[in-house]
Amino acid sequence: MDNTLPMARSKRKRGRPSVLLVGSRPRLSQGPPSSRNKRKKTASTNKKAKGRAIEDITTESSPGAEVEAPHADAAGRPKSKRHRRHDKGRKPDRGVERNDTTPRRSAADLGIEWITALCPDGQPHYLIANHTFDGGSLFKCSRCLKHIWLPTMLGGATELEQLIKYLGTQRGYCKFLDKHREAKVMVAKLQDLWYARQEIGDDGKFANLVIKIMEDKEYDRKEAS
Numbered sequence: 001m002d003n004t005l006p007m008a009r010s011k012r013k014r015g016r017p018s019v020l021l022v023g024s025r026p027r028l029s030q031g032p033p034s035s036r037n038k039r040k041k042t043a044s045t046n047k048k049a050k051g052r053a054i055e056d057i058t059t060e061s062s063p064g065a066e067v068e069a070p071h072a073d074a075a076g077r078p079k080s081k082r083h084r085r086h087d088k089g090r091k092p093d094r095g096v097e098r099n100d101t102t103p104r105r106s107a108a109d110l111g112i113e114w115i116t117a118l119c120p121d122g123q124p125h126y127l128i129a130n131h132t133f134d135g136g137s138l139f140k141c142s143r144c145l146k147h148i149w150l151p152t153m154l155g156g157a158t159e160l161e162q163l164i165k166y167l168g169t170q171r172g173y174c175k176f177l178d179k180h181r182e183a184k185v186m187v188a189k190l191q192d193l194w195y196a197r198q199e200i201g202d203d204g205k206f207a208n209l210v211i212k213i214m215e216d217k218e219y220d221r222k223e224a225s
Contacts (some may be wrong), residue, residue, distance in 0.1 A: 025155050041108055058095065102221060103217075103222035104181070104220045106174065107173075107187075110219075111192075112177060112187050113189070114169050114173045115146055115147075119144035119146070123143055124144065125146070126141055126143050127142075131180060132152070133183070133186075134183040135151055135152070135153050136149055136150055136152050137149070137152050138187075142204050145174060146191070146192065147190040147194070148187065151185040159176065160172065160173070163175050181220070184220065185219050188214075193213060198210055
């Protein structure tokens with residue numbers, strides 16, 4: 001965890017908007033005074049006719065008390081009451097139900113171990129990331145087939161580094177996994193299968209065990225004592 005994950009940043013250069021230069025406006029031809037006076041008379045006549053038409057339309061279209069009555073209650077009621085009957089068909093808020101109150105085993109209770117620097121045969125691990133989830137990546141050693149999950153975001157990597165610094169490697173890693181349940185359960189399953197493979201030589205029995213463990217969605221559930 002000594003190495004800080006590099007953060008790649010891309011910069012976009014914004015070009016300055018092009019400026020459209022406008023030349024001098026062409027001169028507008030001026031009509032004779034007689035035509036100008038005709039336009040003034042026509043405009044004044046149209047304004048008078050338009051004003052009379054607006055008054056007539058306003059008088060005819062003004063709603064009476066009977067027309068406004070059906071909408072008076074809806075307009076006067078508070079907004080919450082007007083829409084209350086429409087809220088009956090909506091689904092209730094499930095935010096409280098989504099809160100997991102099931103007692104869970106911690107990473108330490110599940111027996112999760114921090115991967116050491118060497119494989120069981122003494123060779124250094126050769127870790128390859130093969131799956132990304134929960135803000136990190138699952139790494140698998142191509143030599144001993146052990147798995148470990150590590151954060152790939154700078155914030156998570158810094159937090160894990162601080163926990164290891166103050167609590168030690170094993171405790172710090174387990175404490176960090178307790179905040180990432182998906183990663184915690186996956187690492188627990190894979191590490192348990194790794195140890196089971198050392199004892200089970202039969203491929204059929206091991207395959208059945210893999211299916212059983214991987215399909216268990218409550219793998220970290222704490223049993224009532």
